[in-house]
Amino acid sequence: MxxxxxxxxxxxxxxxxxxxxxxxxxxxxxxxxxxxxxxxxxxxxxxxxxxxxxxxxxxxxxxxxxxxxxxxxxxxxxxxxxxxxxxxxxxxxxxxxxxxxxxxxxxxxxxxxxxxxxxxxxxxxxxxxxxxxxxxxxxxxxxxxxxxxxxxxxxxxxxxxxxxxxxxxxxxxxxxxxxxxxxxxxxxxxxxxxxxxxxxxxxxxxxxxxxxxxxxxxxxxxxxxxxxxxxxxxxxxxxxxxxxxxxxxxxKSVPYLGLGPGAHSFDGTQRGSNIRNNSKFIHSLESGQISFEKEETEESDILNEYILTSLRTKWGIDLEYLKDRFQKDLKIEKMKQLDQFGQAGWLLWGENTLSLTKSGKLLADSIASALFF
Incomplete structure (x- = not known):
C-alpha cells in the first residue's frame, strides 16, 4: 500500500x-x-x-x-x-x-x-x-x-x-x-x-x-x-x-511518492524532498534529472518520528511494534516520564498501546519529545 x-x-x-x-x-x-x-x-x-x-x-x-x-x-x-x-x-x-x-x-x-x-x-x-x-x-x-x-x-x-x-x-x-x-x-x-x-x-x-x-x-x-x-x-x-x-x-508511516517542487517523499525507510524552486525544478527535469535529495537519517530519527506522529493519533504508539522494530521497551526505559505524565492525567493505556487524553493532546509535541530516545 x-x-x-x-x-x-x-x-x-x-x-x-x-x-x-x-x-x-x-x-x-x-x-x-x-x-x-x-x-x-x-x-x-x-x-x-x-x-x-x-x-x-x-x-x-x-x-x-x-x-x-x-x-x-x-x-x-x-x-x-x-x-x-x-x-x-x-x-x-x-x-x-x-x-x-x-x-x-x-x-x-x-x-x-x-x-x-x-x-x-x-x-x-x-x-x-x-x-x-x-x-x-x-x-x-x-x-x-x-x-x-x-x-x-x-x-x-x-x-x-x-x-x-x-x-x-x-x-x-x-x-x-x-x-x-x-x-x-x-x-x-x-x-x-x-x-x-x-x-x-x-x-x-x-x-x-x-x-x-x-x-x-x-x-x-x-x-x-x-x-x-x-x-x-x-x-x-x-x-x-x-x-x-x-x-x-x-x-502510520505508509510509503508515498511526492511529486512537484518542495514535495516530500518516504519509501518506508528513508525520507527526502524536492527543491523548492519552480524554475530549477523544471530545468532539472528538462535535462532528464531530478532535484530530489535524500535526508540523512539514523535509526533513532526513524524511532523518534514514529513516536511523534503516532502519539498525535487516537491509535497511539504500538508498544509491541517498538519492541519488535526498534528493540525499545517504552514502559521500562521511559518509566519516570510516563509516571509523571500519567499522574497529570495525560495518558491513555490500551492493552499494547499508549495514546493521549483530551488534556494530553494540548501538549502532544512536548510529551512526545520527552519520550524520544
Whole structure:
C-alpha cells in the first residue's frame, strides 16, 4: 500500500500566513504539470511494486489549473503505477468552485475535496489576504454536493488575536452546520518569512498568547465531540468512516511518492524532498534529472518520528511494534516520564498501546519529545 502526493505550486495571491512553496506567477503552470508527469516517469520505481491506494493533489492551489491538467496527470499515473485507488483528494479554494470545474473533477475521478475555508469572518479573510469571502465558503459544499461530491474536509485556522472567542465559536457553528464530515483545524503560526512574520518583527502584529490559543483548542474539542466528530489526530476531526485516508497513512508511516517542487517523499525507510524552486525544478527535469535529495537519517530519527506522529493519533504508539522494530521497551526505559505524565492525567493505556487524553493532546509535541530516545 502506498500513496502519491502532487504539489501544484501556484496560487492567485499570497496568503499572509503561508510558508508553503508556491508562486503567484502562473506563466509556467502548463510546463510545470508536464514536468511533474515526467518526474513521475523517472521515479516510478521509487515505491517498488506497491499498489497506489491514495492520491492527493495539494499546493499551492491545485484547484487553480484547468481541470484537464488534473485529468492529464491521473492518466499518466495510470500508465506508470498499479492503481488500486480508495481515495483521490483535491485541495480547493471556495472561489474556484465553479460548477464546470466541479463536474470535470468528479468525472476525472476526484472523490474528495479539501476546502480551504480558514474562517467564515470576512474581516479575518481579508486580513489573511484570502481570495474568497464567507458567502463563497458557505455555498461551497452545497455546490459540490450538487455536482455529485459527498466526501469533504474543511480547513479552519484558530488562534487569531481577538478580544474574546466569539469569532472562533461562530466559525465552528457555521462549519458544523455544513456537516462536511471532516474538518482540519490548525493554530495560526507565525513563520518568519511570511507577511505576518515581517509584521510581527516590525511591531505591526501581535499574535495571541498561548493560553488564548489553548482555550480555542479546547473549545474546538468540545464542539467537535458535541457534533459527533472524533478527534482521530491532533488537528483532524471526522464523523465515523470519514477520516482522510491519505493523511492517515502519513501518520502510520505508509510509503508515498511526492511529486512537484518542495514535495516530500518516504519509501518506508528513508525520507527526502524536492527543491523548492519552480524554475530549477523544471530545468532539472528538462535535462532528464531530478532535484530530489535524500535526508540523512539514523535509526533513532526513524524511532523518534514514529513516536511523534503516532502519539498525535487516537491509535497511539504500538508498544509491541517498538519492541519488535526498534528493540525499545517504552514502559521500562521511559518509566519516570510516563509516571509523571500519567499522574497529570495525560495518558491513555490500551492493552499494547499508549495514546493521549483530551488534556494530553494540548501538549502532544512536548510529551512526545520527552519520550524520544
Amino acid at each position: 502506498a500513496g502519491i502526493y502532487v504539489h501544484i505550486p501556484f496560487c492567485k495571491q499570497a496568503c499572509h500566513y503561508c510558508d508553503f512553496h508556491f508562486s503567484t506567477n502562473t506563466s509556467q503552470l502548463e510546463k510545470m504539470i508536464k514536468m511533474i508527469a515526467k518526474e513521475a516517469e523517472i521515479r516510478k520505481e521509487y515505491l517498488g511494486k506497491e499498489k497506489i491506494k491514495t492520491i492527493y493533489f495539494g499546493g499551492g492551489t491545485p484547484s487553480l489549473p484547468d481541470p484537464k491538467w488534473i485529468d492529464f496527470l491521473l492518466n499518466e499515473f495510470s500508465k506508470l503505477f498499479t492503481l488500486d485507488l480508495q481515495e483521490i483528494t483535491l485541495e480547493a479554494n471556495p472561489d474556484d468552485l465553479s460548477i464546470e470545474k466541479l463536474r470535470a473533477w468528479k468525472k476525472f475521478g476526484i472523490d474528495r475535496l479539501s476546502l480551504g475555508v480558514q474562517s467564515f469572518e470576512d474581516r479575518i479573510l481579508q486580513f489573511y489576504n484570502r481570495a474568497h469571502n464567507s458567502h463563497e465558503s458557505i455555498e461551497a459544499i452545497e455546490k459540490a454536493r450538487d455536482a455529485g461530491f459527498y466526501k469533504f474536509s474543511m480547513d479552519l485556522i484558530y488562534g487569531f488575536p481577538w478580544k474574546d472567542h466569539s469569532l472562533w465559536k461562530k466559525d465552528l457553528e457555521l462549519v458544523f452546520s455544513q456537516d462536511p464530515g471532516h474538518i482540519s483545524c490548525y493554530a495560526l503560526t507565525i513563520e518568519p518569512k511570511t507577511a505576518l512574520g515581517v509584521w510581527e518583527q516590525k511591531g505591526k502584529f501581535s499574535p495571541a498568547d498561548e493560553d488564548f490559543v489553548a482555550e480555542q483548542f479546547e473549545i474546538l474539542q468540545e464542539e467537535a465531540l458535541k457534533h459527533g466528530y472524533d478527534q482521530y489526530e491532533i488537528s483532524n476531526f471526522s464523523t465515523p468512516g470519514k477520516e482522510a485516508l491519505h493523511n492517515t497513512n502519513y501518520w
